Amino acid sequence: MVSRGNLKPKKKDYNHLNNEWEIFLESQSTIELCPDENSCIPAQRFSFTPIDKIEESQNNAILDVIGVVTSVNPCTTVQRKNGMETQKRTITLKDMSGQSVEVTMWGDFCNREGLQLQGMVECGAFPVLAVKAGKVNDYSGKSVGTISSSQLLINLDLAEAHSLRQWFDCGGRDASTQSISRDFTPAAARNEIRKTVAQIKDDGLGMGDKPDWVTVKATVIFFKTESFCYTACPNMIGDRQCNKKVTKSDSGNWLCDKCNQEFPECDCRYLLQLQIQDHTGTTWATAFQESGQELLGCSARDLYMFKENDDPRYTDILLQCMYQQYLLRLKVKYETYSDEGRVKNTVAKVERMDPSAESKYLIDFISRLIASC
Template structure:
């Protein structure tokens, strides 16, 4: 059955018509490079041949064997753009009509002139049908391989053998080129770029636009490398077809768009460049990432119900147990426990906050969720208040990071989003399950069991165990939590005078002294003088429990948690206002109050003597409700052994 390809399809596409859905034939398929997973095509409309590039999302058609040399296909979505000063058709979507077919017609490369073709092909007034078909096929192959005019490969034996079946060659009738005057504005970039799905984006498109909702916006980060200082931020986009992609801005582009971009809003974005996504930092299921430039446009448009506010791919907690370390995934569960926030010192010397909570779901498993930084005070405090009030909220985690250190856990990263009691079918189903009896079903934790507020290498201890177990005498400090009562506070020297100057983004805090013959303060580290100093806590506190007592040191933040006021306020109250009654009342209110002390225990050398120093990192008054839950959980774990 003869196949009629769409007449003048190649001319129309090259001239700018991308709205038709022509029927064309594939004359060749090959990899663009030895190490690249991208395919080049030669496309024919039976008269002309043009080079093309297959979008990577269609690679499966080639690998499955459906798209090959000779296939007749219908182009659904495509564009024509310049690549290395040559026009290339980029095929975004197609449908295979006939997987295998003989070469149709006698096509030639589009950039060959008619005169060149006529000069290179001798007159063939009489050829057999079989020889004509063979040579048409061979001529098409030569054109595909070398972009050269077809040559007559018929030898004398072919002519002799087909002498009895001569027939004249019928030339195709002349067809004038199509008129595309109406598309002139598009070719001159005078009209808006056509909006395409995110899934169709690729680096070979000259002009594109996408309409998408911002689902996440990263913090503004500053960096320093061999090229100098810089700043960067990224945001994630979701369109109505479910396609997701990340957009990134650097330096001057940050100034243009950082304040413009808002999470939840819908924008039309165009004129950016696409580069391969770095999967170490980009969890979205897209091989490309948009880099906005000085010429890029970001236009706010009315909200559209067709674009969902967020897209989730929830994994049950039981699946996390077999997930790879550092993998990024979405998880949803009911919060069954929230621990206090504790300060953590990073390797770069900066301090941050960490809060651990526990989630359970219908899979019969529970997992630790570790909140870092702002999540601790923002979502963390809200979750703690809800749990303490007896409401166990459903929490959805978008882009949590898997950690496999002594069990599996989930942690937040810069692109993580936390949703509390989300309006989502999965959240409603989990809520109903929990309220109907799921809360009473025992669940097995896939994370290491630790005490509230603890880290992966610490447990709850009694005071006597600190000495009995020789804590703090190893190369690294021990971190433990002790539930104890304050029995005494030294009040003669409860603070010191500190340098208020900033070194980078941190305060100096070194001890300062009065200058000789001067009322100004001097910091030897900063080598500067100033009118006023700061005051920071250096508390010596005796704590005790049923097993014994010990001395601990509390610095600024821990001192404020214990006494409830700043060191400067207490210093002025005692030394300038001389309000002894109020001063004594502040101290007295702390005595015989039970706290959860998080301690750093490390052996240090003072002169020629080695002593174990206990430093209070965090001090929280004991919450009766949370402590009862901890004790009940401890009893349940002990009974299960």
């Protein structure tokens, strides 16, 4: 029971609940637990937006969504614009509208609910997830992301959750689905520049003052396995990890010259050299931490330990990515190192090639060619 609160119109920038008022608690306000409460007051209210209606939502809108989790991507570390590092994990939800949406988890959600969802999906159990107070993003399609006030609730005892469960188990699992998010948005809506491997050189990409950003549809044909990652300093400096290269000292610990400290354990970060190929030729590219993890579906530390321990999973992880087609977002820039200049291709984003989305891209591309004739 809340007493002596001050009732005021809600501040819409901070209060996303579906009401017009909010209670402010002040020094004289009191809160008492009601042990005899008979559950007639609902613990949580939802106003679910069907996934196909999210396309109509404005950017930064706050909404509730519910769907069946069909895929969970590995957790990655990303750097925000303010220089801080945070955790990121993306999952896919689908519902009875015939649409799916990408949900991006940030921070603690990744290793809390995200890890639980990953384990369930890997075991073949596709849970129903309710997202309370998710934020709409309209960059290259529509997606939903978590904010500090979001809640992720798994397999809730709700009528909507039970309906989704029955639909999915009785045929919805195999129903065709169109995504409203960037992973499957037709390329005409992505504002991307498609190039072939040969065009990177023939068009002189990367030779200007600024890097060129292009998307290449290519197959990974080779990894340099002798140095796929580097040993990194695990020390936290404020909210950021040092990540400078560390070396083994005489004591057997890991020494960071920048921090001037030794650590019993080190971190590992991807520095993955890969050769890619399409119908026009081959070229080399470099995948760093996030893109390396997107490509291999495994953390650099885990892969490093697999290699050190002669674990067969090391070879299996590399082989499962070979000769698979990907859409690779590349940063192309001419760089000079040790007085030697060359064009460097850095992988910024990895997407496994989806036949349905690629067909839509090709149809759209052909339509634009015909219209230009």
